Amino acid sequence: xxxxICTIKRDLLLALRxxxxxxxxxxxxxxxxxxFPLGVGPETALLRSMGAGVIWVSAxxxxxxxxxxxxxxxxxxxxxxQMALSPRPLALLALGKALAHWMATGLPLTLIAPLIGVQYxxxxxxxxTLMIALLLGTPVxxxxxxxxxxxxxxxxxxxxxxxxxxxxxYIPVLVFGAGAVESVTGGLSAEAHxxxxxxxxxxxxxxxxxxxxxxxRIALE
Amino acid sequence: MLEAISLQCVRGERELFNNLSFSLGSGQMLLLSGPNGxxxxxxxxxxxxxxxxxxxxxxxQGESVRSRRGEYCRGMTYLGHHNGVKEELTPLENLRMAxxxxxxxxxxxxxxxxxxxxxxxxxxxxxxxxxxxxQKRRVALARLLLARAPLWILDEPLAALxxxxxxxxxxxxxxxxxxxxxxxxxxxxxxxxxxxVEIRVG
Numbered sequence: 001x002x003x004x005i006c007t008i009k010r011d012l013l014l015a016l017r018x019x020x021x022x023x024x025x026x027x028x029x030x031x032x033x034x035x036f037p038l039g040v041g042p043e044t045a046l047l048r049s050m051g052a053g054v055i056w057v058s059a060x061x062x063x064x065x066x067x068x069x070x071x072x073x074x075x076x077x078x079x080x081x082q083m084a085l086s087p088r089p090l091a092l093l094a095l096g097k098a099l100a101h102w103m104a105t106g107l108p109l110t111l112i113a114p115l116i117g118v119q120y121x122x123x124x125x126x127x128x129t130l131m132i133a134l135l136l137g138t139p140v141x142x143x144x145x146x147x148x149x150x151x152x153x154x155x156x157x158x159x160x161x162x163x164x165x166x167x168x169x170y171i172p173v174l175v176f177g178a179g180a181v182e183s184v185t186g187g188l189s190a191e192a193h194x195x196x197x198x199x200x201x202x203x204x205x206x207x208x209x210x211x212x213x214x215x216x217r218i219a220l221e
Numbered sequence: 222m223l224e225a226i227s228l229q230c231v232r233g234e235r236e237l238f239n240n241l242s243f244s245l246g247s248g249q250m251l252l253l254s255g256p257n258g259x260x261x262x263x264x265x266x267x268x269x270x271x272x273x274x275x276x277x278x279x280x281x282q283g284e285s286v287r288s289r290r291g292e293y294c295r296g297m298t299y300l301g302h303h304n305g306v307k308e309e310l311t312p313l314e315n316l317r318m319a320x321x322x323x324x325x326x327x328x329x330x331x332x333x334x335x336x337x338x339x340x341x342x343x344x345x346x347x348x349x350x351x352x353x354x355x356q357k358r359r360v361a362l363a364r365l366l367l368a369r370a371p372l373w374i375l376d377e378p379l380a381a382l383x384x385x386x387x388x389x390x391x392x393x394x395x396x397x398x399x400x401x402x403x404x405x406x407x408x409x410x411x412x413x414x415x416x417x418v419e420i421r422v423g
Contacts, residue, residue, distance in 0.1 A: 006318070009318070009321070010318040010321070010322065013314065014309055014310070017309035018309060073307075076303070077304070077305060077306060078301055078302070078303025078304055078306075079305045081271060081299070081301055081303065082299075082305045082319060082322065082323065083322055084271060085269060085270070085294055085299055085323075086322050086323045086324060087290075087292075087294040087295045087323070088322065088323075088324050220271050220272070221271065221273070
């Protein structure tokens with residue numbers, strides 16, 4: 001447990017010192033998700049049907065925006081080297097970093113999402129579903145993103161490659177996350193969607209850190 | 222006891238060295254020399270296990286370091302070209318985080334004492350970005366002291382250091398060796414410490 005907590009603590013302290021980075025991602029999400037109603041016009045039925053999808057896509061892009069910084073600074077200043085040489089398992093240190101990334105990006109997005117949902121005329125029940133879906137889905141974005149960030153570490157133009165690598169992997173989260181809200185607005189239960197999102201979360205919690213650690217070791221060689 | 226057995230290092234198409242063997246016992250220092258680009262840093266990274274050798278093996282206490290990674294990491298500290306110092310954090314926070322990540326038990330007082338030892342008393346609470354290159358190197362040296370590992374692998378430890386700091390490194394190294402520690406290092410500057418083994422790389 002200490003293996004995970006030590007990097008969470010460190011990265012949250014760093015995020016606190018580099019508040020501009022965190023706020024940029026947060027406001028990107030808010031602005032991107034708020035632009036759509038302005039673009040497509042104030043038609044309530046249309047907005048209501050596309051709301052969840054737009055919020056999810058904005059969350060995906062916001063997560064992506066901050067991913068290339070996940071390991072880049074540690075790589076440049078040598079702290080990543082020290083992590084790889086720690087007796088603690090690198091996979092758990094990487095898991096801590098991904099969780100810290102989620103706390104600094106995914107969690108704030110989840111908390112502000114209902115406010116944005118209101119712009120789209122989502123009902124109270126739909127907003128609740130949206131929040132639960134985001135709570136289950138955004139950690140997956142950080143965990144999968146960690147693999148992409150580790151694979152593109154040290155590459156020139158890694159940012160665009162990172163997007164190409166990671167966005168297709170985000171599709172299941174997007175489909176089931178937005179689907180949960182749609183089924184609730186359609187009068188159905190979102191339980192099945194939640195189960196699948198939960199399963200995705202558990203799967204990535206176990207596998208993504210291992211893949212990230214392997215990619216980091218290759219990047220350091 | 223550190224042993225290298227016929228190590229080979231290949232970078233891209235080029236072979237940097239082949240069939241490199243040595244053995245280093247308790248209290249001994251190994252100096253790697255050779256021109257720029259001859260593979261000194263590659264050898265150090267290979268010894269500490271960041272990159273695997275193309276062929277050959279590194280052994281620590283008679284065991285291959287690949288099979289006993291956790292144990293080896295506890296017994297070894299590496300100081301590379303990069304200091305591993307976060308610009309946003311103060312030296313105190315840097316060392317607190319670095320020791321936590323490396324699973325080293327070091328209290329506030331121990332860390333302050335280490336910073337004092339490397340001549341950074343009074344700079345403990347200053348963000349590292351306000352420190353000079355040499356002062357950041359001193360923070361990295363403080364980490365070396367806190368790790369209390371028997372094996373030190375140092376890549377150009379004297380880079381960016383002033384005369385007093387070079388003397389400090391010599392003093393610290395001599396004390397480390399006297400306590401039975403091992404050190405492997407590269408440097409382009411003269412170093413006033415007894416050298417037991419010297420290997421020319423390349």
